[in-house]
Amino acid sequence: MTQIRVKGFKIFKDRHGKPRCYHRETGHKIDLAQSPIGSAEFFAECETIRSIAEAQKAKAPKAGTLGGLIHSYFATEHFQNLAEATRRDYRKCADFLEPIKGTPIHVIDTPLIAGVHDKAAKKIGWRRANMVRTLLSEVFRYNIPKGLISANFAKDVIPKRRPRDRAYANRPWTIEERDIALGKAKPHVRVALALMMNTGLDPSDALRLRKDQVDGGTIWGVRGKTGEEVAIPVSPTLLAALDRMPDHNAETVLSNSRGEAWTYNGFSTVWHRFKSALENEGLIEKGLTLKGLRHTVATTLREAGLDERRIADLLGQKTPSMARHYSRSANLAEKNRETMATLEKENERRAKIVKPSPESVKPDQSEDEI
Structure with missing residues (x-):
């Protein structure tokens, strides 16, 4: 009987003698009742799982990048203990920064962050831009002790002021x-x-x-x-x-x-x-x-x-x-x-x-x- 092997997948029999198969890296299981081992459906399922895993891996932030720093901050106890609304707002700010998540750490400096801040003000408004600045400041602050970045390059970026023609936010009720x-x-x-x-x-x-x-x-x-x-x-x-x-x-x-x-x-x-x-x-x-x-x-x-x-x-x-x-x-x-x-x-x-x-x-x- 030919033994089937597929790179990245574990194929075995459980203690009841029933065949099982799962992707080693992600743990994703294949339903062998619908896709029997060795069938065209089985190999197609393996290829689909492998492609999804590779896509997710490519999407994940890489170490040594701005995205990696943000990912590291989101895993801290400080972030987990923030109010739910604050965590939600910070994640929205991270979404805004998604296009530049691959920026290498060694090119990050205050002028670069100031430029990001200016661009954010034009695209998402002064208030959200200031929140992006705050998020980056927290990201840098909590990654300095880990040796992942040398300084808080957002600290000296000047916050945007409320436009004079804007109405009073959360004004008092009469x-x-x-x-x-x-x-x-x-x-x-x-x-x-x-x-x-x-x-x-x-x-x-x-x-x-x-x-x-x-x-x-x-x-x-x-x-x-x-x-x-x-x-x-x-x-x-x-x-x-x-x-x-x-x-x-x-x-x-x-x-x-x-x-x-x-x-x-x-x-x-x-x-x-x-x-x-x-x-x-x-x-x-x-x-x-x-x-x-x-x-x-x-x-x-x-x-x-x-x-x-x-x-x-x-x-x-x-x-x-x-x-x-x-x-x-x-x-x-x-x-x-x-x-x-x-x-x-x-x-x-x-x-x-x-x-x-x-x-x-x-x-x-x-x-x-x-």
């Missing part, structure tokens, strides 16, 4: 816009907006907030983007909003209409549909974002006279001059209680100055539309 949104939103959306309005939590952190993180009248958590601890007192306004929330069994504070935890994409879709409807009715101006609610809290407190350090403590923002330890969260709770009281009073004061007409805040009657 009192009228907050009242209209709360009045028009369905219960599950309304309580989510109220949570962001009365805490300054980032939308992703608000949607992930678990019930067990609310204890003793305080929200205890960690900001996903920075890893900073936050201790946010639950104000009377927020408590009233939470009490009106429909019952659900999700482990998160917020839930969708099915009683399940919101996904970020799910809430974003509902929010966009809801916001567009309000814009079409002329009830709100364009430019409202969920992140803008975080800016609203910061702006309100700043205008009320609070210093930036106290506002940063409430929002879980990190500063180079002050590193805070986990145990300090307990101390933050009392200080933030005073901060939250200021926010509550300021919102009440502004609401008395400008009150929307009753017609503009009537809840919708339909339960199927946002």
Whole structure:
């Protein structure tokens, strides 16, 4: 009986005496029932697997290139511990750099990276270009200790400035816009907006907030983007909003209409549909974002006279001059209680100055539309 051998493949019999075959490098198995050993179908399958493996190998970043450095950074613990949204944005930046991934390390310098930065600004905009610069800076920084590159050639590249004619990104909401949104939103959306309005939590952190993180009248958590601890007192306004929330069994504070935890994409879709409807009715101006609610809290407190350090403590923002330890969260709770009281009073004061007409805040009657 002739023994068939194919380079790169292992052909054998298992402990039950049944013939098996797989590609050594990739582990891809061949279904010998459909492609018997020695048949034309068998050799065709082997050739297909080999071609796919070679194509994938050619596509993989090579050592000693920019692509290799990026691949090395993506494997670091630092990258794996970044917020999901940040990892997603960095991968998009890597996609932009795909055409030059084969650039040898020895030709990389600051002028080259500055040129890449300029080209990115023209193609994908100033904000994304700055993100590309940030990614490259992190890639170089984490590969220097490995001896893979000599310096951080992105560090001295000057970030692009926001064009003067660009609108305020994530602008603060007005009192009228907050009242209209709360009045028009369905219960599950309304309580989510109220949570962001009365805490300054980032939308992703608000949607992930678990019930067990609310204890003793305080929200205890960690900001996903920075890893900073936050201790946010639950104000009377927020408590009233939470009490009106429909019952659900999700482990998160917020839930969708099915009683399940919101996904970020799910809430974003509902929010966009809801916001567009309000814009079409002329009830709100364009430019409202969920992140803008975080800016609203910061702006309100700043205008009320609070210093930036106290506002940063409430929002879980990190500063180079002050590193805070986990145990300090307990101390933050009392200080933030005073901060939250200021926010509550300021919102009440502004609401008395400008009150929307009753017609503009009537809840919708339909339960199927946002």
